Structures are given as C-alpha cells and as structure tokens.
Amino acid sequence: MKLHPMIAALRKHKAGVVLIALQIALTLAIVCNAIFIIGQRISRVNRPTGLDESNLFLVSQQWVGAPSADSADGVAKLDAMQKEDLVALRNLPSVASVAPINSLPLLNSSWIGSVSLKPDAKFSDKAGNARTAYYFTDEQAMSTLGVKLVAGRWFNAGDVQHQGFRDNPPHPVVIVTKAMADKLFPAGDAVGKAVYADGSSSPSTIVGVVARLQVPATGSWVNDFAWNATLIPTRLNSNGSRYAVRAKPGQLEAAMKAVAPTLYRVNPLRVLDDDSVKSFADIRAKAYRADVGMAILMGVICLVLLSVTAAGIVGLTSFWVGQRHRQIGVRRALGARKVDILHYFQLENLLIAGSGALIGIGLALALNLWLMRHYEMDRLPLPYTLIGVLAVLVLGQCAVFVPARRASNVPPVTATRAV
Amino acid sequence: MLAYYFHLGLRSLRRNPALTTLMVMAVGFGVAASMITYSVFRAVSGNPIPDKSAQLFIPQIDGWGPQQNQKGEPAEALTYNDAMALLRAHEAKRQTMLYPVQLAVLPDGKRDLPLNASGYAVGSDFFAMFEVPFRYGGGWSLQDDDARAADVVISGELNQKLFGGANSVGRTIDLGGHDYRVVGVASHWNPRPRFYDLFSTSGFADEPDFYLPFARALDLHMYTGGRNSCRGELSFTNWTDYTQSNCVWITPWVELDTPAEVASYRSFLTHYAAEQQRAGRFNWAPNVRLRDVAQWLDHERVVPPESRISLAVALGFFLICLVNTIGLLLAKFLRRSGEIGVRRALGATRREIYTQYLIEAGTVGLAGGVLGLLLTALGVGGVGVLFPPQIAKLAQLDASLVGLTLAVAIVATVLAAFYPAWRAAHVQPAWQLKSS
Numbered sequence: 001m002k003l004h005p006m007i008a009a010l011r012k013h014k015a016g017v018v019l020i021a022l023q024i025a026l027t028l029a030i031v032c033n034a035i036f037i038i039g040q041r042i043s044r045v046n047r048p049t050g051l052d053e054s055n056l057f058l059v060s061q062q063w064v065g066a067p068s069a070d071s072a073d074g075v076a077k078l079d080a081m082q083k084e085d086l087v088a089l090r091n092l093p094s095v096a097s098v099a100p101i102n103s104l105p106l107l108n109s110s111w112i113g114s115v116s117l118k119p120d121a122k123f124s125d126k127a128g129n130a131r132t133a134y135y136f137t138d139e140q141a142m143s144t145l146g147v148k149l150v151a152g153r154w155f156n157a158g159d160v161q162h163q164g165f166r167d168n169p170p171h172p173v174v175i176v177t178k179a180m181a182d183k184l185f186p187a188g189d190a191v192g193k194a195v196y197a198d199g200s201s202s203p204s205t206i207v208g209v210v211a212r213l214q215v216p217a218t219g220s221w222v223n224d225f226a227w228n229a230t231l232i233p234t235r236l237n238s239n240g241s242r243y244a245v246r247a248k249p250g251q252l253e254a255a256m257k258a259v260a261p262t263l264y265r266v267n268p269l270r271v272l273d274d275d276s277v278k279s280f281a282d283i284r285a286k287a288y289r290a291d292v293g294m295a296i297l298m299g300v301i302c303l304v305l306l307s308v309t310a311a312g313i314v315g316l317t318s319f320w321v322g323q324r325h326r327q328i329g330v331r332r333a334l335g336a337r338k339v340d341i342l343h344y345f346q347l348e349n350l351l352i353a354g355s356g357a358l359i360g361i362g363l364a365l366a367l368n369l370w371l372m373r374h375y376e377m378d379r380l381p382l383p384y385t386l387i388g389v390l391a392v393l394v395l396g397q398c399a400v401f402v403p404a405r406r407a408s409n410v411p412p413v414t415a416t417r418a419v
Numbered sequence: 420m421l422a423y424y425f426h427l428g429l430r431s432l433r434r435n436p437a438l439t440t441l442m443v444m445a446v447g448f449g450v451a452a453s454m455i456t457y458s459v460f461r462a463v464s465g466n467p468i469p470d471k472s473a474q475l476f477i478p479q480i481d482g483w484g485p486q487q488n489q490k491g492e493p494a495e496a497l498t499y500n501d502a503m504a505l506l507r508a509h510e511a512k513r514q515t516m517l518y519p520v521q522l523a524v525l526p527d528g529k530r531d532l533p534l535n536a537s538g539y540a541v542g543s544d545f546f547a548m549f550e551v552p553f554r555y556g557g558g559w560s561l562q563d564d565d566a567r568a569a570d571v572v573i574s575g576e577l578n579q580k581l582f583g584g585a586n587s588v589g590r591t592i593d594l595g596g597h598d599y600r601v602v603g604v605a606s607h608w609n610p611r612p613r614f615y616d617l618f619s620t621s622g623f624a625d626e627p628d629f630y631l632p633f634a635r636a637l638d639l640h641m642y643t644g645g646r647n648s649c650r651g652e653l654s655f656t657n658w659t660d661y662t663q664s665n666c667v668w669i670t671p672w673v674e675l676d677t678p679a680e681v682a683s684y685r686s687f688l689t690h691y692a693a694e695q696q697r698a699g700r701f702n703w704a705p706n707v708r709l710r711d712v713a714q715w716l717d718h719e720r721v722v723p724p725e726s727r728i729s730l731a732v733a734l735g736f737f738l739i740c741l742v743n744t745i746g747l748l749l750a751k752f753l754r755r756s757g758e759i760g761v762r763r764a765l766g767a768t769r770r771e772i773y774t775q776y777l778i779e780a781g782t783v784g785l786a787g788g789v790l791g792l793l794l795t796a797l798g799v800g801g802v803g804v805l806f807p808p809q810i811a812k813l814a815q816l817d818a819s820l821v822g823l824t825l826a827v828a829i830v831a832t833v834l835a836a837f838y839p840a841w842r843a844a845h846v847q848p849a850w851q852l853k854s855s
Contacts, residue, residue, distance in 0.1 A: 015838065019746040026739045030732060037728070064523040064533040065596040070640065070657045166642075167656050199651055264532070271523050271535040286807075290725050293804045297729055301736055304448050311441045312743035319750030367735075375724045 006348055016316050021356035024392050027309045028360025029367050032388035034298040036368070036380050041291040049105040049284075050177070050212030050227075052146025055096070055247045056280040058104055059089070059259055062240035064269045069164040069238045078237035079162045081267065088266045089243060092258050094251035099141040100235050101244045102134070104280070105214035106287035111136075112217075113198040115176075115230060117184060121199050130183045131225040132176075133215035134197075136236045137244075144246045145213075150178055152191035152208035155233040159207075165238035170202035179227035181209045197230070204232075218287045220376050252279060306395055313399035317345065321407040328407055329414030338408040345404035346397060353396035357389045364388065424775045428782035435751060439783070442747045446787025449740030450828045451794030452733040458795075458820055459802055460730045462813035463623075464722045467610035468549065472712035475548065475614075476673050476681065478505065478688050481706035482665055487650040493706055494648060495719070496618045499662035502669040506542075510687045511673035511680070515542035516633050518669050519619050521644035522595035524628075526581060536577060536594070537644060538629035539616070540636035546572070546603075548674050549615060551630075554578075556588035556603035559632060567634045571599035577628040578604045597639065599631060611813060614712050617719040618670050619645025623809040643668040685709045725806065741835045748783070748839040752776055759843055760851025769844040776840035777833055784832025788825040795824055 010017050063081065067074035082100060089098045103109045110133045114121070117128035139155045141147075152175070159173050174195070181190035194203035213229040215222055247255035259277050263270065285292075321328070328341055364385055371377040432439045466472050480501050481493035488494065497505070502516050520540050523533040545551070546558035551572075559570040571594065578587055587601045612622030640658040649666040675681045685707070692705030710718060752759075759772060796816050803811040 015749060015842070016746060019742055019749070023739055023742045023746070026735065026742065030735045030739070034732060062521075062523060062535065064525065068640070164656065166661065168654060269533065271533050273535055289807060290723070293806065294725055294729070296804055298732070301452065301732055304452075305736055305739060308445050308448065308740055308743055311445070312746055315438055315441050315747045316750055319754065322754065371728070375728055 003347075003351070006344070006351065010348065010351070013320065016320065017352055020313060020316055020352050021359065023309055023312055024353050024356030024396065025360035025363055027305055028357055028388050028392050029363035030305060031302050031391065032360075032364040032380060032384050033367050033371065034302050035388065036384045037377075038295045038298045038302075039384070040378065041295040045288045045291050045295075047214075048212065049214040050147055050210070051105060051280070052246075053280045053284065055249060055252050056144070056146070057245050057247065057252065057256055058101075058107070058278050058280065058283065059243040059245060059263075060240065060276050060278075061085075061242075061263060062271045063267070064271060066239040069166065072164075075162070075164040075167070075237045078164075078239070079235060082162075082235055082237060082241050084266050085241065085243065085263060088262050089245060089259065092255060092262060094247055094255035094258060096246045096248045097140050097144045098243050098245050099137050099144040101137040101141065101145075101242055102236050103216040103242070104145075104244060104283065105216055106218055106283050107216045108218060108287060110216040112215075113230075115180070115184070115195045115197050115204075116199070117195060119196045119201045119203070121196060128184065130180055130228055132180060132228040132230045133217070133222075133225070135213070135229060135231045136234045137231060138233060138235060141231065141244070144244050146246070147213055148211040149175075150209050150211045151181075152206070154208055155231075159233040160235065161233065162235040162237055165236055168198075168200070170200070171197065171204045171232050171234065173207045173233060174204045175208040175210060175231040176206055177213045177227055177229045178209050178211055180230065181206070183228065306391075309392075310395055310399040313349070313396055314403060317349070317400050317403040318406070321345070321403045324407075325410060325414060328410040329412055329416075332410060332412035333415040341408040341410070342404050345400055345407055349396045349400040349404075350393065353393050357392055360392065361385055361389065421774075421778065424778040425782060427775065428779035431751075431779055432782060432786060435754075438747055438751050439786075442744050442751075442783050443786045443790055445740040445743045445747070446784060446828055446832055447790030447794055449737035450788060450791035450824055450831070451798055453730075453737045453827070454791065454795045454820060454824045455798035455802060455814075456726070456730040456733040457823075458799055458814040458816070459806060459810065460722070460726050462815075463612065463726050463810060465611070466713065467612055467614045467716075468712060471548075471550065471674075472614075474674055474676055475712050476675055476684070476709050477715050478671050478673060478684070479708040479710070480688060480692055481703070482667070482701065483650050484701065484703040485706075488706070491706075493708055494667040496646075496648070496667040497669045497671055498665055498667050499669065502671060504691065505671055505673075508687070508691070510684055511675055513544040513548050513674040515545040515548060515672050516669050517541045517545065517615065517672070518633075518636075518643045519616060519627075519645035520631070520636060520641050522629075522641075524577070524581070525593040525596075534580065536628040538627045538631065540633045540641065541630050542633050544674070545630065545672075548672060549610070551608050552606040554604045554606045555586045556601070558630075559602050564632055564634055567638050568632060569597065569599045569635060570602045570632060572603040572605055572630040573601055574605050574626055574628050575607055576626060594629065594631070595639075595641075605630075612716060612721045614716055614721075615672060616645070616670055617715065617721065618668075619643070621723075622716075622719070622721040623807070623813075625809065681709065723806070723810070737831070741831055744783075744832060744835045745838060748780060748836050749842060752779075752839045752843040753846075755843075756846045757851050759846045760848040763846065763848035764852055772844040772846075773840050776843045777836055780836030780840065781829055781833050783836075784829035785825070787832060788828030791828050792821060792824050795820070 067077045069075055069078055086098055086100060089095060102111060112133050114129050114131045121129055138160045139157050142154045163169050184195065185193060190206050190209055193206050195206060197204055212227060215226055215229055245255060256277050260272050263272060368380040479493040480497060481488050482498050482501060483494055506516055517539050519537060521537050524536045525533050543559050543561050543564045554575055558572060559568060563570055578584060581592060587604060590601050591598050592601060609626040613620050613624060647666055647668045649664060655661040655664050673684060675684055688707040688709060689705045692701065692707050695701045799814050799816045802814045
C-alpha cells in the first residue's frame with residue numbers, strides 16, 4: 001500500500017489529525033513520567049532495611065516524674081528503671097528477645113553524626129569522614145533485629161555501657177554496616193581498626209561489620225548515607241525509653257498485647273498510649289505512605305488517561321468512517337478487499353500515532369527536565385520512553401480496530417446507492 | 420432563544436449517547452482529578468494567618484559560620500544565647516521565643532493513668548501576636564513572664580479531658596511533676612501550616628495541648644521536646660553547658676508593623692551579629708535574615724512535593740481530556756452539517772449557529788461538571804491514601820470547591836468548543852443541501 005494517497009487524504013482532516021496526534025503526544029509525556037515515578041517509588045519502598053521485619057515490634061514509653069538525666073545519680077536511677085523493664089519484657093512467654101534501642105530504620109527519629117578516621121575531625125572535613133546514624137543498643141540486638149554479621153564479632157554483655165541521654169563518654173567498641181566499612185576502609189579490613197565519632201579524640205574500635213542496616217530517616221536528605229549505620233553498645237538513659245521486641249513466631253499479637261499490662265505492673269507512673277506499641281509493619285506503612293500513595297495515584301491517572309485517549313481515538317475514527325462511507329464503498333466496488341480497508345485505517349492510525357509519539361518523546365523529556373529541576377527527580381531512562389512509545393502505538397491500534405472493522409464491513413453497493 | 424438553545428443542547432446530549440458519554444466522562448475525570456489534587460494543594464499552601472502574615476517576622480542569626488551553616492543560610496532556629504540577647508534587647512513592639520515541650524499530665528487525684536501532652540513554652544506576647552482565641556480567661560501578662568509565674572493556658576481538648584469542659588480558670592494542673600495555675604482555655608486554634616514552628620514540625624500536627632511561660636520552662640531546665648541541631652563535637656553534659664553550646668532549638672518571632680520598623684529591626688540584627696564578631700564569638704561577617712510568614716513558609720518548603728507533582732500531573736491530565744473533548748465535539752458537530760446547512764439556508768446567521776453550539780458545549784460541560792463533582796467528593800474522601808492523616812483531613816469539599824468544579828468544567832468545555840463551533844458555523848449551506 002502506498003503512503004502517498006493516505007497522506008493526501010489526511011490533509012483533508014487536518015484538525016482531527018492534529019488533535020489525535022497532540023493527544024497521543026501529551027499522553028505519552030505524562031504516562032512515561034508517571035510510570036517512571038511509579039518505578040522509582042516502588043524500588044524505594046522495596047529496598048530491604050536489613051532487619052528481619054516479621055514478628056518485630058517497637059515499644060516507646062515515657063516515665064512520669066522520672067529523675068533528671070543531668071546528674072549521675074539520676075542517670076543511675078533511670079538505668080535501673082530501664083533494666084527492670086527489660087527483665088519484665090524478656091520474661092514474657094510470647095517474647096523471643098528484647099533490646100533497648102534509640103530508634104529503628106524507617107522510624108524517622110534519628111541521631112545523626114559523622115565518624116572519621118582521624119581524631120578531632122571537623123564537620124566540614126570531607127576525606128576519611130562518613131556521615132552516619134547511631135543506634136544505641138545492647139548485646140541482644142543482633143537476634144532481636146535479625147541483622148546479619150559478615151565480619152568480626154557481635155557485642156558481648158561486657159561491652160555494654162549506659163549513659164545519660166546528653167552525655168558523651170568514650171565508646172570503646174562499635175559495629176558498623178558494610179556500606180560504612182567500605183567507605184572508610186576500601187581495602188575491606190575494617191575489623192579491628194579505630195574510628196573517631198563526631199570529632200571526638202577517643203578512639204572506638206570496630207569489632208564487627210553487619211551486612212546491611214538502614215538509617216532511621218527516609219527523607220531524600222539521607223540519600224547520601226542511607227546505609228551508613230553505626231551500632232553502639234550503650235543503653236541511653238532519659239525520661240523515656242524504646243525497646244525493640246522480637247515475638248516468638250506467630251505470637252506477635254499476643255506479645256504486643258502483653259506489653260502494656262507488664263510495664264504498668266513494673267511501674268504505673270508512665271505514659272503508654274495508642275502509639276506506644278507499634279509493629280514494624282505499621283512503622284514501614286507509615287514511613288512509605290506517601291510513596292505508596294503516589295504510586296497508586298500515578299497508576300490510576302495512567303489507566304484513566306490511556307482509556308480517555310483510546311476513547312478519543314475510537315470517537316474520531318468512527319466519525320471519519322461515517323464521513324467516508326461512500327469512498328469506502330467505491331474502493332470496495334473497485335476491487336479492494338475487506339482486509340485492505342482494515343489495513344488502511346490501521347496504517348493511517350499508525351502514521352498519526354507515530355508522529356504524535358515523536359512529539360511526545362520531546363514533551364516527555366521536557367516534563368522530566370522540569371521535574372528534575374524542581375523535585376529531585378532522576379533523568380528519565382531511555383527504556384521508559386521506548387516502552388511508552390510502544391504502549392501508545394499498541395493503544396492506538398487497539399482503539400482503531402473496532403471502527404476500522406466497521407469500515408471494512410461497508411458493502412460495495414454503497415457506492416451506487418447514495419448518489 | 421438562549422433557553423431554547425440550552426434545551427436543544429440537552430436533547431442533543433441524548434442523540435449520540437456513546438459520544439456524549441465519552442465527552443462527559445473525559446470532562447468529569449479531568450476536572451475531578453484536578454480538583455482533588457487542588458483541594459489538597461490549597462489546604463497545604465494556604466496562608467495560615469492572612470491578616471497578619473506581613474507583620475510577623477522570624478529573625479535568624481548565623482551562629483555556625485560559613486564552614487558549618489546550611490549552604491550559606493543561617494540555622495532555622497536560635498541558640499540559647501542569641502535568643503536571650505534578642506529577648507533582652509526587646510527591639511520589637513511584640514516578641515516571643517518558643518520551643519515545643521512534651522510533658523506528662525497527671526489527672527486529678529491520680530485515679531487515671533498519666534496522659535502524654537505536648538505544648539509550647541512561649542512568651543506572654545504569643546497570644547496577641549498569633550491571635551489565639553480564648554474560650555475562658557486569657558494569656559498571662561508581661562509581669563508574669565518576669566515573675567516566672569507557674570501559669571498555663573490549656574487547649575479546649577485538654578480542658579475537656581481534665582475538667583469535663585468546665586471553666587477551669589484558676590484551677591491547678593500537674594504538668595511533669597509541677598503545679599500550674601490555669602489562666603486561660605483556648606478555643607480550637609491550630610493554624611495550618613503551623614508557621615510558627617516549622618523547625619520541629621513539618622507544619623501539620625495536632626493542636627498543642629498547652630502553652631506555658633518560656634522563662635518558667637527555662638528555670639525548670641526543660642529540654643526541647645522538638646528538634647535540636649548542633650555542630651561539631653558535643654561536649655555538654657548538663658543544662659548550663661547545653662545552653663552555652665552552639666545547638667539551636669529556640670524559634671523567635673517578632674511583630675513589626677511598618678517598613679521602617681522592619682528596616683530598623685534588620686539593622687539591629689546586623690548590628691548584633693557584628694558586635695558578636697567584635698567580641699570574638701563569631702569569626703565571620705554578620706549573616707542574618709528577617710523573613711515574614713509567607714517567605715518563611717516558602718523557605719521551609721512546607722508544601723509537600725507530592726502535592727505539587729500530583730497537581731501538575733492532574734492539570735496535564737485535564738489538558739488531555741480537553742484536547743480529547745475538542746476532537747469529539749468536532750465529530751459531534753460536523754455530523755450535523757446537513758442540519759446546519761438547512762438552518763443557514765433558512766436564514767440563521769453564523770453568529771447564531773456559533774452561539775447554539777457553544778451553549779450545547781456548555782451543557783456537555785455542565786454534565787461533566789456534575790460527574791466531576793461526584794468523583795471529587797469520592798476522591799477527597801480518599802486522599803488519605805496519598806497524604807498523612809494530618810494533611811488528608813484538611814482537604815474538604817466545601818461550597819467554594821463545588822462552585823469551582825462546576826465553573827472550571829463549563830468554562831473549559833466552552834473554551835474547547837470554540838474551534839468545533841467555528842467549523843460548524845462555517846459549514847457551506849449550498850454544499851450540504853446539494854449532497855443530501
């Protein structure tokens with residue numbers, strides 16, 4: 001089939017052609033970027049935290065009328081209270097293990113600092129310096145959190161200290177994540193080396209390396225150090241405390257229910273509200289709510305958009321078929337087969353959709369540039385654009401099929417009838 | 420005649436149901452998507468204190484220096500030392516320092532378990548500056564600030580929990596182990612975004628439970644219940660060292676009525692920073708800011724990026740729906756070329772044809788608007804999927820949104836109909852009459 005007569009025919013319907021092409025171009029621009037956003041959000045939500053997330057929950061509580069953590073005496077009392085809580089929770093039949101901890105991945109409550117290879121480092125030093133989030137916990141954290149040790153050893157009970165919330169004693173041993181170890185010690189020999197936390201002059205020896213552990217914050221500002229976590233074997237003492245609890249398999253709900261009465265039995269002067277006992281699944285859902293929502297919204301918009309565009313193509317092509325009823329009859333009378341008429345409309349659509357898609361690629365890149373400038377978006381990779389082009393071309397073919405088949409069913413006798 | 424055209428428009432909606440349904444759905448979906456995202460955007464980008472936003476200013480002083488500050492910008496809050504200096508200088512007509520505090524409330528008689536309460540330590544000017552409405556009583560006075568009085572203003576909600584909603588002015592409550600006298604009960608007051616505390620909140624949080632005197636909170640060594648940001652090695656272990664550190668945690672606000680007052684306050688800030696440089700506390704040139712509420716909201720990027728992106732995408736979606744509508748209207752109108760030809764031959768002017776088809780498009784727009792309204796109502800209920808509950812509940816279908824939805828649908832459809840109606844008006848009567 002020659003393209004020339006087809007293009008000549010399209011010239012007669014400039015408005016319709018332009019409208020369909022424009023609609024396809026805009027659809028392509030939005031669908032490409034929307035699918036890209038969906039892909040990005042899904043990969044963000046699916047990145048593993050490094051924890052064994054099932055059967056894990058977090059208890060956050062606050063004591064009422066607790067002693068101040070500013071005096072040594074107060075710190076000692078607070079630590080005794082925390083230890084009582086830990087013993088009570090560890091004795092629960094549904095609980096496998098408990099560790100005190102200041103935060104968890106995805107909790108968005110962080111203690112951020114920087115760890116350096118040299119003592120007395122400045123905040124602005126770039127070399128040999130790694131930003132990190134600290135987890136203050138104890139020797140039971142490995143089994144409680146379910147993190148995997150890849151080198152060295154885990155903390156033992158003798159390593160564990162305690163300190164007031166605002167104190168800054170030396171921390172002789174730490175465990176870091178593999179990401180962090182690789183950054184500070186590219187040779188892979190981090191275990192046994194000394195590092196200095198937050199410009200401190202006293203060394204901390206790395207005794208172990210864990211495979212992976214995410215920092216608590218999920219915002220884009222932590223993207224540079226999302227996997228740089230440092231574990232410190234210390235119970236933090238303040239007027240509140242957090243406990244990570246691993247329930248025995250299948251007993252998560254029972255363990256979560258048992259927490260409040262158990263802790264109130266230890267000491268009723270404390271605040272435990274609805275938010276105090278949270279399963280890790282809830283923490284995860286809350287942290288990624290906006291991402292999941294965005295992906296759903298973009299998905300819905302894509303679907304509706306594609307249907308609207310398809311419906312538009314069906315509508316306009318039907319109109320054309322109606323307009324050209326007689327010409328189709330003439331062609332059929334002159335010997336064109338049904339399949340020729342069908343192909344004619346399909347090819348015509350491919351031509352229009354193809355030119356629309358070409359413009360659409362430009363628009364998609366422009367929209368992507370605008371998003372990149374304003375919203376920390378990455379560059380749209382080529383495959384997304386190609387998939388988008390393919391999608392709108394297939395969509396056009398599907399949409400045109402019904403009216404094209406109706407056109408192919410126009411009987412040749414129409415040619416003689418209407419004059 | 421217009422009413423007749425409208426009537427014709429309604430009848431023509433029924434003529435090609437498939438085409439009509441397509442158009443109405445396109446307009447409906449497009450307008451609903453735009454309105455749902457707009458309702459959220461409107462809620463998060465609104466001016467929380469419209470009548471005073473140009474008179475309230477937040478001073479910032481760079482206490483960290485070019486090596487450690489935020490890419491040249493001073494920290495978003497003040498250190499204790501700078502906050503105290505501004506407070507003592509009292510260069511503005513009204514001023515307040517504030518920071519969030521979390522305290523446990525012991526209900527009366529210790530019958531119940533303690534409650535967690537969050538509130539703010541504020542100065543006496545806070546209530547007048549931010550126009551806090553009161554149900555009972557009022558704020559405390561400047562003298563109470565100086566006397567470090569144990570006064571407290573509680574929210575209506577806390578008043579309900581503790582006193583069953585009765586007038587509790589003069590009664591005592593136990594906050595964090597200390598007794599406070601209730602001097603006022605605030606009516607519901609929770610401006611959103613919470614412009615006055617963007618340092619510790621993202622701008623959307625539940626109403627605070629109480630407000631207590633700033634000076635009193637400092638006396639009791641209450642650490643901030645919100646954010647605290649420090650630079651360099653942390654060496655403090657007690658309250659005194661903490662207050663002397665470079666940690667920032669106090670948000671200052673001043674009220675300045677005239678441009679002259681603003682200019683003079685700005686020069687005061689520069690002056691103060693220069694003085695600190697001379698005294699050797701800062702070894703960098705003065706780096707200060709004085710932003711009003713609108714500039715502060717903008718600087719702190721209060722509007723969540725999700726809100727802007729979804730609004731932009733929804734508007735693009737609406738645009739496509741309109742392009743679609745143009746095509747479908749073209750098909751719909753030109754199908755009736757014969758009818759137009761007859762009318763033109765019988766003496767109708769082009770203008771009359773034009774009017775008739777624009778009005779017909781208007782009826783399509785109206786139908787699309789009604790569908791859009793239904794979808795918007797559904798969607799506004801479902802924005803909780805995308806936004807946290809504090810933001811989601813701000814999106815509401817009110818009278819102005821209903822009006823806007825219908826207006827946008829009709830106006831957009833009529834605009835989309837300009838070209839198809841023009842084509843319809845230029846149908847050649849002779850040609851049409853001949854061919855039929």
